[in-house]
Amino acid sequence: MILAGGTNLLVYIKDGAFKEGVIVDITGLEALKRIRRKKDRVEIDSVVTIAGLLDSELLKKTISFIPEMMIDFANLLVRNTSTIGGNIARPLIYQS
Numbered sequence: 001m002i003l004a005g006g007t008n009l010l011v012y013i014k015d016g017a018f019k020e021g022v023i024v025d026i027t028g029l030e031a032l033k034r035i036r037r038k039k040d041r042v043e044i045d046s047v048v049t050i051a052g053l054l055d056s057e058l059l060k061k062t063i064s065f066i067p068e069m070m071i072d073f074a075n076l077l078v079r080n081t082s083t084i085g086g087n088i089a090r091p092l093i094y095q096s
């Protein structure tokens with residue numbers, strides 16, 4: 001399993017959902033923490049945190065509804081650790 005912010009995965013592990021397997025921690029991969037403009041689009045890497053979306057000057061200027069929406073996301077602690085990649089992947093993985 002990929003471990004990003006761990007706000008979901010660590011809870012599932014604690015609850016005994018996964019008893020064996022390999023965890024790959026991607027939180028140290030700086031190359032996956034960027035938000036950048038590429039020609040006519042903005043790319044958001046998967047390890048960008050919710051706080052990173054909230055604070056991004058580029059997003060505020062280009063796709064302002066993203067940081068605006070994130071104001072209501074969880075609490076400060078969760079926003080600082082949880083990632084956009086984990087947020088997208090979690091429902092795909094656990095609701096199927």
Ligand SMILES: Cc1cc2nc3c(=O)[nH]c(=O)nc-3n(C[C@H](O)[C@H](O)[C@H](O)COP(=O)(O)OP(=O)(O)OC[C@H]3O[C@@H](n4cnc5c(N)ncnc54)[C@H](O)[C@@H]3O)c2cc1C
Nearest residue numbers: 002004005006007008009046073074082083085086087089
């Ligand atoms: C107190 C609390 C409040 C919350 N409030 C909200 C809320 O308001 N709104 C909301 O939407 N969610 C909320 N959540 C849910 C959670 O915080 C988000 O879903 C979060 O973004 C998950 O990201 P993570 O980086 O912590 O993922 P993790 O817990 O690290 O991973 C979650 C799943 O995604 C997979 N994964 C992670 N990164 C990748 C990747 N790059 N590629 C492929 N798979 C990947 C993992 O293997 C795992 O299966 C809340 C959670 C808590 C504990």
